[in-house]
Amino acid sequence: MSGTSGGGVGPDDAGDGAGPRVPAADAAPARRQARLGLFLFAAGYHPAGWRLPQARADGAVDPAFLHRVAQTVERGRFDFFFLGDALATGVEMQDRFPSQMARLEPFTMMASIAAATRSVGLVVTANTTYAEPYHVARMLASLDYLSGGRVAWNVVTGADGRAALNFGREQHAETEERYDRAEELVAVVQELWDSWEDDALPRDKATGAFADPAKVHAVGHRGRFFSVAGPLNVPRPPQGRPPIVQAGTSERARDFAARVADVVFTAQTAIPEARAFREDLRRRAAAHGRDPDQLAVMPGLVPIVGATLAEAQRTYDELNALVVGDDDLRPLSDAAGVDLTARGLADPLPALDGPAHARARAYVALAQDATGRPVATVGALRDFFRASGRGHRLVVGDAVRVADLIEAWVTAGAADGFNICPPYLPGGLNLFVDLVVPELQRRGLLRREYEGATFRELLGLPRPASVYARG
Ligand SMILES: Cc1cc2nc3c(=O)[nH]c(=O)nc-3n(C[C@H](O)[C@H](O)[C@H](O)COP(=O)(O)O)c2cc1C
Structure with missing residues (x-):
């Protein structure tokens, strides 16, 4: 590592030996690559981006703009271009989530992105709480063909409960029920993909056998939850089973992810929690019974990059000065774990030296580490909260500082890489x-170059045979 670490990591935090083994194919320097x-x-x-x-x-x-962004991602040799989704707005x-308030439907958009890119993986989100497996299976299979085997499915059970009101339901299902449904839906989708064996379509002009019954x-x-006869009406996708991405946080979600997600x-926001x-x-x-090296854990990272720190x-500072919104300090106080509501923005932060303030001290330390400078006033902490308040790690810096953070997290076994969330585009x-x-x-x-043609190959995952071919 060169320069100072942006990762909030002390010498004892880096390289704990509990991280992944270094793949044999990865010659010296003996470290993993970041995804x-x-x-x-x-x-x-x-x-305010x-x-x-x-x-x-x-x-x-x-x-045209979306194509250029995806092509830039590909020029940067990223593993994937990722579209989240919600079913309500x-x-x-507008003040906090303008990017998520109004946007294109992800499958439709990704079909267009697929045609404008060649190598990068393409992750689309489909919400299992409101979907039918036959729909999801054929949309993903179709996108896998249109992209030459580069699609993956981000399985979400829905963060926004208002979706229920858009789908003829009175309320969003509870976590257990949502994940019961998600598990069944994913299993049916994978089985539908398998319903055509890879060589089910001989298309033999001599014999006239188009398909092999x-x-x-x-x-x-x-x-x-579902009753599905099958088979699917799309042949088995190029990847067989497109990879699965998951982003739940509950106990149930973690277990689900550990079983099905790639x-x-x-x-x-910090190495110790991320590593845990x-x-x-x-x-x-x-x-x-899975190989843990075949599960990539990728936190979000918000890099504010400049030629210099x-x-x-x-x-x-320019971004923070453009934020529209009230000056209610309650959300910041909740996040920081200290009541700042009676203070003005120009006021210094209160003394945070007691045992009750451990969380607040950590929050201020994170803000300082992220921004590369002291955070001494309520206003400075509020700016940090606004810039990072949706939970992803922020880092303000030049290339060395940002790369230091990525390297520190990956070598500490805290991440396999990052989902980059640019502050503006x-x-x-x-x-x-x-x-x-x-x-x-x-x-x-x-x-430096893409090493695989399909997303599975990029992720180093084998292509599974159809369950029917396996007997
Ligand atoms: C980093 C991250 C990204 C997420 N992206 C989406 C998304 O695009 N669409 C969505 O409906 N939910 C999204 N979620 C919500 C999760 O799918 C999940 O429903 C939520 O975190 C609640 O956790 P639980 O499902 O484990 O209760 C995301 C969650 C996280 C942590």
Whole structure:
């Protein structure tokens, strides 16, 4: 590592030996590569990202813009371009979540992105609480063909309960019920993909046999939530079974992820918690008979990049000055674990030296580590909260500082890589790709060329045979 670590990591935190083994194929330097995804917030992750003069405010609905962003991700040799989704919205989201308030439907958008890219993985979100497995199976199989085997499915059970009101239900189901349904749905989708064996379509002009009836199977599923006859009306996807991404947080979600997910998207802000989370998932995966190295845990990372730390800090300040919203200090107080509501923004932070203030001290330390400078006033802490309040790790810095953080987390076994959430687009991504990516490549932390054609190959996952072919 060079320079100071942006990872909030002391010497004892790095390299705990509990992390993953280094794959034999990874020659010296003996360290793992970092995986990178781009989690699309078209108006920026920062709530005021769209207001920067150099930012696009309306990119979410412009196909040419979306193509350019995906092509930049590919130029940066990221593992994937990721589209989240929700099934409800409201205009009150505009001050905090403009990127998530109004956007395109992800499967439709990804079909267009697939045609504009060649190598990068494409993650689309489908919510299992409101979906039918036959729909999901054929949409993903179709996208897998359209992308040449580059699609993956982000399985969510729905963070926004208002979705129920858009789907003829009175309320969002409870966690257990949502995950019961998700488990059954994922199993049926995978079985539908398998319902055509890989060689089920000989298309033999000489004999006239287009399909081989012995290799096309009814799934005949009758379960608690779904009844599906099958077969699917799309042949087996190029990847056989497209990879699965998961982002739940509950106990049930972790267990689900450990059983079915190939990538876990999470929100973690410090190495010790992140390492504990990743180790927990790896243990659970092993308990389910899986190779934990085939489960990539990727927290979000919000990089505010500049040619120098000072330049990045100027962008951070500029972004924060553009935030619209009231000055209620309650949400900050809740996040920081100390009541700041009676104070003014210019006031210094209160003394935080008692045992009751351990959480607040950690929060201030995180803010200082993330921004690379002292955080001494209520206003400075409020700015940090606004910039990072949706839970992902923030880092303000030049390429070395940002790469240090990524390297520290990966070598400490706290992450397999990161989902990059640029604070604004396209500049926030361009700076990352132009400055941080070469630094990561120089350190041997990121591929220089794509090493596989399909997403499974990029992730180092074998292609599973159809259950029917296996007997
Ligand atoms: C990093 C991250 C990203 C998420 N992205 C989405 C999303 O795009 N759409 C969605 O409906 N839910 C999303 N979720 C919500 C989860 O799927 C999950 O429902 C939520 O975290 C509640 O956890 P639980 O399902 O374990 O109770 C995300 C969660 C996390 C932690």
